[in-house]
Amino acid sequence: MTIHSPTSTTDEILDVTDRTEAVNNGDASDLARTAPRGPVMETRDLNVFYGDFHAVHDVNLSFGRHEITALIGPSGCGKSTVLRSLNRMNDLVAGAKVQGSVTYHGEDIYGPKVDPITVRQHIGMVFQKPNPFPKSIYDNIAYGPRVTGMKVTDMDAVVEDALRGAALWDEVKDKLKSPAYGLSGGQQQRLCIARTIATRPDVILMDEPCSALDPIATARIEDLMSELKTEFTIIIVTHNMQQASRVSDRTAFFTARPDETTGNRTGLLVEFNRTQDIFEAPADPRTEAYITGRFG
Amino acid sequence: MNVAAVTASRATTQSLRTGGNKDRNVASLVFLCALWFSLFFGVAVLVVLIVDTAIAGAGRFDANLFTNYESTVRKGETGFRAGILGSLWLMMSTALLAIPLGIASAVYLEEFADSRAWYNKFVEVNLQNLAAVPSIIYGMLAAAIMTILGYTYQGIVLGGAIALALLILPVIIISTREALRAVPQEIRHGSLALGATVWQTTWRQVLPSAVPGIATGTILGLSRAIGEAAPLIMIGVATVRFDPAWLTDKVAALPVQIYNLASAPQEELQQAASAAIILLLLMILGMNALAILIRNKFQRNW
Ligand SMILES: Nc1ncnc2c1ncn2[C@@H]1O[C@H](COP(=O)(O)OP(=O)(O)OP(=O)(O)O)[C@@H](O)[C@H]1O
Ligand SMILES: [Mg+2]
Numbered sequence: 001m002t003i004h005s006p007t008s009t010t011d012e013i014l015d016v017t018d019r020t021e022a023v024n025n026g027d028a029s030d031l032a033r034t035a036p037r038g039p040v041m042e043t044r045d046l047n048v049f050y051g052d053f054h055a056v057h058d059v060n061l062s063f064g065r066h067e068i069t070a071l072i073g074p075s076g077c078g079k080s081t082v083l084r085s086l087n088r089m090n091d092l093v094a095g096a097k098v099q100g101s102v103t104y105h106g107e108d109i110y111g112p113k114v115d116p117i118t119v120r121q122h123i124g125m126v127f128q129k130p131n132p133f134p135k136s137i138y139d140n141i142a143y144g145p146r147v148t149g150m151k152v153t154d155m156d157a158v159v160e161d162a163l164r165g166a167a168l169w170d171e172v173k174d175k176l177k178s179p180a181y182g183l184s185g186g187q188q189q190r191l192c193i194a195r196t197i198a199t200r201p202d203v204i205l206m207d208e209p210c211s212a213l214d215p216i217a218t219a220r221i222e223d224l225m226s227e228l229k230t231e232f233t234i235i236i237v238t239h240n241m242q243q244a245s246r247v248s249d250r251t252a253f254f255t256a257r258p259d260e261t262t263g264n265r266t267g268l269l270v271e272f273n274r275t276q277d278i279f280e281a282p283a284d285p286r287t288e289a290y291i292t293g294r295f296g
Numbered sequence: 297m298n299v300a301a302v303t304a305s306r307a308t309t310q311s312l313r314t315g316g317n318k319d320r321n322v323a324s325l326v327f328l329c330a331l332w333f334s335l336f337f338g339v340a341v342l343v344v345l346i347v348d349t350a351i352a353g354a355g356r357f358d359a360n361l362f363t364n365y366e367s368t369v370r371k372g373e374t375g376f377r378a379g380i381l382g383s384l385w386l387m388m389s390t391a392l393l394a395i396p397l398g399i400a401s402a403v404y405l406e407e408f409a410d411s412r413a414w415y416n417k418f419v420e421v422n423l424q425n426l427a428a429v430p431s432i433i434y435g436m437l438a439a440a441i442m443t444i445l446g447y448t449y450q451g452i453v454l455g456g457a458i459a460l461a462l463l464i465l466p467v468i469i470i471s472t473r474e475a476l477r478a479v480p481q482e483i484r485h486g487s488l489a490l491g492a493t494v495w496q497t498t499w500r501q502v503l504p505s506a507v508p509g510i511a512t513g514t515i516l517g518l519s520r521a522i523g524e525a526a527p528l529i530m531i532g533v534a535t536v537r538f539d540p541a542w543l544t545d546k547v548a549a550l551p552v553q554i555y556n557l558a559s560a561p562q563e564e565l566q567q568a569a570s571a572a573i574i575l576l577l578l579m580i581l582g583m584n585a586l587a588i589l590i591r592n593k594f595q596r597n598w
Contacts, residue, residue, distance in 0.1 A: 087489070089485065089488070089489060092484075092485065092488065094410075094411070094412070117491055117492070117493050118491070120488065120489055120490070120491040121490075121491030124489060124490065124491075125489035127482065127485065127486065127489075129482060131480075131482035131483060131485070131486040132486075133483060133486065133487070133501060134483070134505055143487070143490065143492075143500070144490040144491065144492075147487075147490065147491070147492040147493075147496045147500065148490065148491045148492070192486070195486075195490065196489070196490065199490055199491060201491075
């Protein structure tokens with residue numbers, strides 16, 4: 001990809017018409033890599049509704065390049081909701097409505113000309129429960145590059161790179177053609193991470209990626225995240241305070257506040273700061289109560 | 297074990313044995329007997345019917361049954377060649393019509409349709425009702441379609457296939473939808489999160505995972521179609537004495553032939569009809585067995 005002037009790149013990143021160009025170059029995230037410095041993604045006054053239910057209220061966040069941002073907070077405060085609205089996975093929930101703006105390199109991903117498919121090619125997602133496809137390990141990885149039309153000259157190399165990137169290669173290199181369901185839960189989750197990085201996204205969203213795993217598998221994935229951050233921008237939802245403080249650079253604390261009239265619990269962002277500050281000197285008493293375990 | 301423990305355990309056993317349990321035991325026994333009787337009644341009637349038919353047709357399980365056309369002159373050698381071949385033709389063309397249409401409809405309804413839109417709700421309700429419509433109605437519908445298509449002569453393969461396809465379309469759609477619904481949502485989300493389109497997700501992930509369920513439902517639908525006589529009679533399927541060679545040829549069908557012969561006054565013809573009934577039953581049984589085999593072989597526990 002040749003160098004664009006900063007403004008034109010920004011305008012074109014998620015333009016549908018631009019997609020073919022990105023795909024032809026074989027690497028969708030090249031576009032993003034040439035983008036100007038500054039936050040990779042930002043939300044401004046983000047509100048999400050499920051039908052009439054107001055799930056999150058006025059969330060303002062910004063996610064820095066090559067940083068890990070942790071979203072923490074009690075159950076039901078809307079962490080997953082915010083995460084899913086960052087790559088338009090919320091589009092799949094019937095009745096979900098997003099207000100405010102979510103920008104990716106300055107461009108609104110909910111803009112009228114933006115194709116959610118393109119958004120997800122730039123902003124990948126790893127789910128709470130490992131969800132490998134009912135295919136071989138190899139095909140699980142190759143699926144993404146194939147469907148997104150990446151120009152791949154050597155798929156074997158792509159698969160190997162992705163598996164190495166997810167610290168899984170040594171464990172599976174002799175059984176690439178065997179079904180992914182034969183792997184352990186922790187291996188399956190790393191396979192899902194490998195599958196995501198194989199499509200070369202720019203941002204990776206992870207929704208409680210370790211909650212179904214044992215401490216050893218969790219430690220492996222945490223190590224992995226620190227390595228991945230040199231290449232990707234990572235946003236992770238976690239219930240594990242230790243994990244948030246270990247892996248993340250920034251932490252956003254959410255909580256839910258009941259509405260006076262309806263009693264519905266609407267999620268809101270309480271505090272967003274450097275992880276060290278959040279855990280060592282929280283500015284808000286609610287944050288302090290939560291991280292010291294007196295709440296939630 | 298000390299004394300207290302012994303008394304305690306005895307008390308427990310006693311309390312288990314007392315109370316209104318006797319009444320319940322009698323009631324549940326009566327209920328169980330009623331269940332057994334119902335089951336016995338159903339199975340007994342079926343067995344008697346099959347055995348009776350098998351005995352009646354026993355004399356006619358010979359090669360002539362398969363190779364000869366229907367004959368009212370040499371009644372002892374009358375055969376079902378036209379009916380068997382006709383039914384096979386009808387099955388093939390019904391499958392070709394109904395399977396793509398049924399799967400496509402189900403995929404639309406499950407994967408693409410907005411289930412809150414009024415027109416989709418309308419389709420939904422009608423689909424449930426269509427599965428309960430008497431088969432003869434589909435025969436009338438097919439006859440009307442054939443007239444519109446401009447086929448003036450009756451009882452051709454195409455007409456029969458349209459009638460049977462309409463008949464089993466709801467079955468195929470409903471069972472395909474169930475198979476699609478059994479594919480976990482996580483698979484779809486995993487695919488979409490990689491930047492695949494809904495179309496790619498459906499085609500490469502959902503449909504392949506649903507194939508066993510779809511195959512099972514489709515075969516069960518076809519095995520229902522193969523035994524139907526009423527809609528075929530409605531579109532004028534009658535006896536022929538040649539092999540069909542194309543969709544526009546007149547055709548016979550095994551169930552229709554059986555229906556005609558079973559009501560004939562001659563003993564030999566009735567005997568042949570009984571033999572053909574057993575043959576038809578075996579065909580249906582074979583198809584159902586295949587469906588079960590597919591289901592068991594490919595069953596996946598997510
Ligand atoms: N698909 C949905 N339809 C309707 N309401 C939803 C849906 N998903 C989430 N909600 C509601 O939105 C609110 C926020 O849910 P969300 O899943 O984002 O919380 P969370 O912070 O991720 O919780 P947890 O930590 O338990 O995963 C909850 O009140 C939840 O009931
Ligand atoms: Mg959640």
